Amino acid sequence: MPEPLRLFQPTSIEEAVAVLAELGDDAKVVAGATALTLLYRQRLIAPGALVSIGRIPGLKTIEVVDGELRLGALVSHREVELSPVVRESIPVVADAFGKVANVRVRNAATVGGVMAESDYASDPPAVFVALDAVVDVQGSNGKRSIPASAFFVAFYETALEHDEIVIGVRVPVPPAGTGAVYHKFVTRSSEDRPCVGVAGVVRLHADGTVADLRVAVGAAAETPQRFWDTEALAIGKPLDADLIAQVADAYADQVDTLDDMRGSAWYRTEMVRVWVRRAIESAAAAAAPAR
């Protein structure tokens, strides 16, 4: 008979990290198991041991502290979506998590899981990158914090060391008057993963010029794409149709789009152009109070 899969259910982060350190690549962390089960069943992974982190206390917090929204790694997508704390502090985060898959998946999938999975076609990562979120991780060498934009490295690859686990995500609450949106564009069923997803963040001065503009594009390339130089060009300028088109074109030019069943590279480039424009437009509309 085949070797049975070993299951660990540590009750502290340190214990979990110790198991990971000892077993190395043979062990896989499991949280909501929505992604892991598929990978396992399709035999894309064959771990000898699972380290289920569900019994570790303290990873389910949702709170705003020091101007930051803190989401514990074990908070489910559904909890983020419905949380009054999230909806009041940074509604776009609740909105993006609410657009993932369907309610059955959202009830199980976790914040830590979506980060660690680093699937190019996930929704929340682009929002975290646009909002300058920080990922807190802990391993044998203690804790460290990684900016979301540096956390996603490649297809299914993150900055995590093999003995590190995600313990939470911190998102700076944008200043009052900031508009932030996430547009998920699907080309097939509404339960599909995105063909492209664009997060846009806009703050305007009273005269209509741009105080802050941030755009991250998800699902179009291996990792969420953000171009700080392009954003910087917009600062201080009036946010008119020309400027928005310039930013959208610049994103379309710079994202090295990929090809999959949801759209060809050509199509994705065109969709980046459309949805960056729309994201900026709707973020600006949401930021409107100043105008």
Place this chain on the structure above:
Amino acid sequence: MDSHPSFAPSGTQMQVPGMLDANLRVRGRVEYAMDAKLPGMIHAKLLRSPHAHARLVSIDASRARALPGVIAVITGPDLANRDDIYPYYGPIFRDQSVLVMDKARFVGDPVAAVAAIDLDTAQAALDLIDVEWEELEPVLSLDDALAAGSIVHDEPPRLGQTFADIIVRTEANSNICNHFKLRKGNIEDGFAQADHVFEDVFTSPPVQHVPMETHNCVAWWENGVLRLISATQMPFSVRAQLAEIFKVPQTRVRITVPTLGGGYGAKTYAKVEPVTAVLAQVTGRPVRLHLTREEEFVTITKHGMQIRMKTGVTRDGKIVARHSTCYFNTGAYADIGPRLIKNGGFGTGGPHKIDNVWVDSYAVYTNLAPAGAFRGYGVSQAAWAYESQMDMIADRLGWDPYEFRMKNLLNEGEPVMTGEPMYDAHFKDLLATAAERIGWDANVKAVRHGNKVRGKGLSVIIKASVTPSTSSASVKLNEDGSLQILSSAVEMGQGAETTLSVLGGEVLDLRLDQVSITHPDTDFTPYDQGTSSSRNTYSMGTAVKMAVEDIKQQLFRLASDDLEVAIGDLEVFRGRVQVKGVPERSVGYGDLVRKARAGNLLATAVYASNGGLDPETGQGIGSVHWHQAAGAAEVEVDLDTGRIEVLKYHAGVYAGRIANPAQAELQTEGNIAFGLGQALYEEMIYDGGQLQNGNLADYMIVSIEDMPRQISLDVLERHESHDIHGIGETSLPPCMPAVGNAVFRATGVRILDLPITPEKVLRGLRANARPQAHVQEIDA
């Protein structure tokens, strides 16, 4: 609680809920084949070919056999060496072997089977089977197949007992699996009369049935009898096939069928049963095989299709000739493809009166997963071609697509494409209602606001039901006046058992709780051809009614003695026979049965429809009656992205007599879900013979969120009609062309290949960017 109100067939005491087992279903209490647990049961797994086309050089299962927990491993060559079994199956050609013996013909072709004490062990054993393959040139496309550089089946087809009316026309050294011909009128003369001739090529891809329950069965041998509990739509066809494989009389095979978790054609004919039965024989234990979703994807599909259609019309809008060449990609094994091409082929004649029709319809072998029966049975592919082309012609000649259809739809008594007269024609009523419900306006093509544009599309189709075909039923009337129906109809969510109980019970004016019905059990329930082709309510329903009618006559004879009146003066009322209009002079059914000392009254009836087509001309009787449906869609297209939203959908279908209104509506809604998925998302994508999206994360069907916000249904009934028209499939084929036509009317972009993806639409918009005539601008 039922969401649909119960209904009472007129003039009876019966109260019919939407579905008898709805409550059990919702609470998860329905027993499926996969719930069967037998003492000592073991589990099977299949080793499948990783290559699309490869010769089996050697296979060594010794390491797998040595794995603790493995009870048996069988390989293709093991079977080839046994002369007590005939290891081939297939409903028409016996071209599929129980396991690959000479060569694998698609990625997923099973070459070995393991039975082990649990699934993990069986799975682990698969990795220990060493197979050496020699790869052959694969036949991956229609072009590859026709070029015949590589041949999928090198030997002539093995035939066996099959449909009496099947026409087999194969070609040596080719990948043509079968050829159907239709020759009506004179095609040259027809085109000579035409003022305009249009020729277009349409394609639709292979797609999945996606029944919630994947194929599964349990097999065991008991005193020399092969027993199976199987999720099949066709117990008798499977029984015949297994008897042939094991070279035993059909009485040595017994199949029972519990409720199915959906079929849609996927569970017609033998699929998982042969290999499971062999494993059960070799191990002497009950063996279960239950396919994973990934395996389901490569077990059976809808036929991918290419149709070249040439249509001639006169200046005043009459269609005078149509020439179609159809290629149905039947994949690696024929399954029912050789027969389906007939329905798909003559189907291209459409619901139009066309005097001159010429059809060549081919089933073509390729090295892809086998294709077979799929809800719509070839007609979806045909209708995608002819109903798209109707609008293309109308557009090119500047006609209103509604008027152009009205001018050509069949009237009562006019000949259909197989030459027989159309009876009970309702195409025009269905189209008129569809146009009205969708708000058709000849003068407004598209309505634009901002970057969104809306448009509407129509379609009308005709479909045959399998003809000739046979159903039989037995009934027993018990001493308490209750009625038992013994039928082999398969309950698969469509409510067959509810409907048959109603049809049987109403003949004797019984309450529904006085009627019971069996699941199929080939030892006890009489023969039925199968629950497919929208035939059950009509065909089995007729057999049940005939049998109960026989019981009624027996009751009348008994009551005539008892009440001392002539038979002609008797009637049934609420479980009693009474003198017409005189309830005081009556006698209960139970009393009559007891007085007769019969124990129970018995009756059996056989309903067999007649028909068939001439092999050279395709003329004759194509269908016992012709199913009719219309569809209308309103879509909104995002001009920046090409994304389509279906805002409204109307489905109209002619039902003759409606046997159960709630179920008729649910079937029609189900068809819309199927149709919109195929219109917009569904497609099995292959790369070098490898399926790229063989799971439900990558392959998309519609979710409830994708259904139009407004759906209207028109299940048309003709009250004086006793004739029941099957409606399980009819409203599906109109969906795809209705959506395609709506997209065209909105944007001017005509998509010829399903599905209609946003990317194809955007490319079309960029390519022609034709300003639409008659576009209304409205402010957002």
